[in-house]
Structures are given as structure tokens and as C-alpha cells.
Amino acid sequence: MPSSLPQGDPAPTDASLPDAALDELGTRPFGIYVHVPFCAVRCGYCDFNTYTAEELGDTPGASRTTYAEAAIAEIRLARRVLGDRDLPVDTVFFGGGTPTLLSPADLSAMLAAIAAEFGLSPDVEVTTEANPDSVAAWDLQALREAGFTRMSFGMQSAVGHVLATLDRTHDPLRVPAVVGWSRDAGFEHVSLDLIYGTPGESKADWELSLEDALACHPDHISAYSLIVEPGTALARRIARGELPMTDDDDLADKYLLADQRLESAGFAWYEVSNWARDRSARCRHNELYWTGGHWWGVGPGAHSHVGGVRWWNVKHPAAYAGRLAEGVSPAAARESLDAETRRVERVLLETRLRDGLPMMTLDQPGRAAVIDLVDRGLVERAGERLVLTLDGRLLADAVVRDLLP
Numbered sequence: 001m002p003s004s005l006p007q008g009d010p011a012p013t014d015a016s017l018p019d020a021a022l023d024e025l026g027t028r029p030f031g032i033y034v035h036v037p038f039c040a041v042r043c044g045y046c047d048f049n050t051y052t053a054e055e056l057g058d059t060p061g062a063s064r065t066t067y068a069e070a071a072i073a074e075i076r077l078a079r080r081v082l083g084d085r086d087l088p089v090d091t092v093f094f095g096g097g098t099p100t101l102l103s104p105a106d107l108s109a110m111l112a113a114i115a116a117e118f119g120l121s122p123d124v125e126v127t128t129e130a131n132p133d134s135v136a137a138w139d140l141q142a143l144r145e146a147g148f149t150r151m152s153f154g155m156q157s158a159v160g161h162v163l164a165t166l167d168r169t170h171d172p173l174r175v176p177a178v179v180g181w182s183r184d185a186g187f188e189h190v191s192l193d194l195i196y197g198t199p200g201e202s203k204a205d206w207e208l209s210l211e212d213a214l215a216c217h218p219d220h221i222s223a224y225s226l227i228v229e230p231g232t233a234l235a236r237r238i239a240r241g242e243l244p245m246t247d248d249d250d251l252a253d254k255y256l257l258a259d260q261r262l263e264s265a266g267f268a269w270y271e272v273s274n275w276a277r278d279r280s281a282r283c284r285h286n287e288l289y290w291t292g293g294h295w296w297g298v299g300p301g302a303h304s305h306v307g308g309v310r311w312w313n314v315k316h317p318a319a320y321a322g323r324l325a326e327g328v329s330p331a332a333a334r335e336s337l338d339a340e341t342r343r344v345e346r347v348l349l350e351t352r353l354r355d356g357l358p359m360m361t362l363d364q365p366g367r368a369a370v371i372d373l374v375d376r377g378l379v380e381r382a383g384e385r386l387v388l389t390l391d392g393r394l395l396a397d398a399v400v401r402d403l404l405p
Contacts, residue, residue, distance in 0.1 A: 021307030
């Protein structure tokens with residue numbers, strides 16, 4: 001089943017925000033995330049808030065055909081809440097789920113609503129995720145013409161038995177095709193997502209996935225270690241002994257292999273799990289998250305953050321659509337972050353970035369820990385910033401724990 005939401009405090013039905021939060025708008029980039037909660041099949045490792053057609057059945061308000069209408073209603077709500085201040089959108093990200101299970105017309109309509117309500121920055125980045133088997137060449141052409149600038153494909157692996165373990169249904173040969181169609185449609189930026197450490201995946205399997213991904217000539221690659229989330233089908237299979245648990249040494253070896261191969265192919269890491277050919281190829285929307293920007297999350301279960309206030313929507317598509325139809329906020333709850341919580345979150349996120357964590361973000365115990373981390377070869381000083389070494393990237397969570405004693 002999809003993951004649960006945090007508890008939080010009651011959220012106002014009109015979605016209003018404190019003046020202090022609104023006053024911060026314009027000081028950092030502003031983005032919009034659109035969650036599309038539909039999937040053709042449920043992948044065994046995934047705990048995102050997603051639903052198959054079989055799970056939704058005939059539930060009123062949960063139809064794919066009416067989803068864009070509900071999302072556009074929330075976009076208009078966001079405009080009313082954020083007021084008439086000039087707030088052009090710097091990044092838009094359609095995630096899921098599988099956004100491209102909706103028609104290009106629906107995705108384009110939601111993007112057009114964002115443009116109409118807020119305006120788009122001249123260099124706006126507009127990304128949609130897609131499965132390789134969820135788009136055709138003409139879909140990509142339609143998306144590019146509508147203003148989408150970046151495609152992110154869930155490749156995960158080039159090896160059939162690995163994809164089968166992950167419950168991924170696409171043919172690996174589809175990946176180079178969709179990347180080529182994206183280029184033909186005019187997409188300058190194309191990203192591939194990979195997962196390493198799947199039970200049964202050999203080193204040779206992972207090498208093949210890396211080589212096949214690079215052969216597609218994307219300008220961005222994300223490589224994530226498999227995380228066995230509680231409550232997922234994969235976790236149950238491992239608990240029953242059908243599959244082995246992931247191995248930390250295997251994950252570390254595969255990360256090092258990925259970094260070596262990607263660096264030699266001209267990619268540079270800019271976040272622990274993300275590599276880009278140059279700065280322009282980085283995912284600016286994710287950078288907005290990692291550096292404390294402001295964003296409004298549209299859709300069931302979507303999270304938002306504006307000026308230290310974070311909130312999240314009800315999870316089920318029918319409940320989400322129903323609230324908007326009644327003219328009330330779909331937010332389930334929210335929390336206000338105090339200064340110390342915001343500082344801690346900066347350390348958690350910015351430590352993972354190649355641009356590094358400003359030393360001024362650390363408190364006195366954290367600054368004292370830096371000396372030991374440097375001596376152990378896990379971090380290095382770059383001016384007034386702290387940057388992970390390669391060994392530090394392997395132990396990023398441990399580094400953060402030391403910086404937040």
C-alpha cells in the first residue's frame with residue numbers, strides 16, 4: 001500500500017498562509033510540482049502515493065479523465081492564496097506515478113494553467129517523468145510544442161531479470177528509442193533514472209545498465225541504490241526468503257563503479273545520486289528542493305513548502321478531487337518549521353551537494369566535528385563550504401549525523 005502521511009497540525013480549509021511565510025516569496029526560486037498518481041502496474045519496490053486502474057475501480061472523482069480538471073482547480077487555489085505578487089514559476093515538475101499515462105493534452109492543459117495563473121520565467125525548466133513504454137514519438141512532439149523542456153525516463157536497468165524483480169514492464173530496447181524520439185522532438189535535456197542493488201543483480205548486470213544508459217547519450221543520469229521500503233511487495237518477498245536482502249558492500253561497490261564510469265564519460269556529480277554533463281543539464285527543480293526554495297505541490301499526497309510552512313494533501317484521488325469540488329483546500333495537515341528545524345534540514349540536504357554546505361550553517365558542535373571528518377577523508381573545505389569526498393559520499397548519512405550531534 002502507498003506510504004502514510006505525517007500527522008502535522010490542522011490545515012486551514014481556505015489554504016491561507018501566515019504573512020511571514022508569504023513575505024519570503026521572491027527571495028528564493030519558486031517551483032510547482034504536479035503529482036500524477038496513476039500507474040499501469042504497481043512496482044514491487046515502490047511506496048509512492050500511486051494507484052492502478054484496478055485499485056481505483058469506479059470510485060467517483062478518481063478517474064484519469066477528470067484528473068487535470070481537479071489539478072487545475074488547485075493551481076487556481078494556489079494563485080489566490082499566494083496573492084497578486086509577481087511570482088513567475090522557475091521550474092515545473094510532473095512526477096508520479098506515471099504522468100504520461102495522462103494524455104499530452106491534459107499535461108499541456110495543466111502547464112498552460114500554471115502559465116496563465118503565475119507566468120513562467122523566460123528560462124523555465126519544465127520536466128515530466130515517463131516510463132519508456134508510456135510515450136510514443138507524437139506524444140513527445142506534443143509535449144515539446146506545449147512548452148515542456150526536459151524528459152526524465154525511468155530506465156532503472158537494461159537487464160531483463162532485474163527489471164522483472166522490480167516489476168518493471170518495459171522492454172529495455174525501448175529506452176534508446178524514446179531518448180531518440182525526445183531529441184527528434186527538440187528536447188535538449190533528457191535524463192535517465194537507474195537503480196542499483198536489486199536482489200540478483202550482478203556487477204556485470206550493473207555495468208551493462210551503465211553502458212546502455214550512456215549509449216543513449218542523455219545529458220543527465222540519476223543512480224539510486226535500491227531501498228527496501230517497509231510494506232512493499234519487495235519487502236514481503238525478502239521477508240519470506242524469496243529474495244536476498246540488499247548488501248551494503250555491494251551497494252558501495254556499484255556506486256563507485258557508477259561514479260567512475262560516469263565521470264570518465266564526461267558527467268560530473270552534483271548531488272550524491274545525480275550526475276550531469278554540465279551545469280545547464282542539472283535538474284533545477286530538485287536543486288530548488290535541496291536548497292530550501294519555495295514550491296507548491298499539486299495533487300493527491302503532494303507536499304508543499306512556502307516560507308517555512310510545509311503542508312501535504314490528502315492521499316486518495318477521490319478525496320482530493322472532492323475537496324476541490326467543494327471549494328476547500330485539499331491539504332490534510334501542515335507544520336511550521338522553526339529556525340532550528342530549517343537549519344537542520346539545510347545540513348541534511350546541502351551536505352549532499354557538490355556545491356557544498358556553507359560552514360556558517362553549522363552550530364559549534366557541528367563545526368568541531370569538521371576537523372575529525374577532514375582527518376578521516378570524508379569531507380574537504382572549499383573556501384567557506386564543506387564538500388563531501390568520494391568516500392564521504394559513500395557515508396553521507398554518517399557524515400550528516402556527525403555534523404548534527
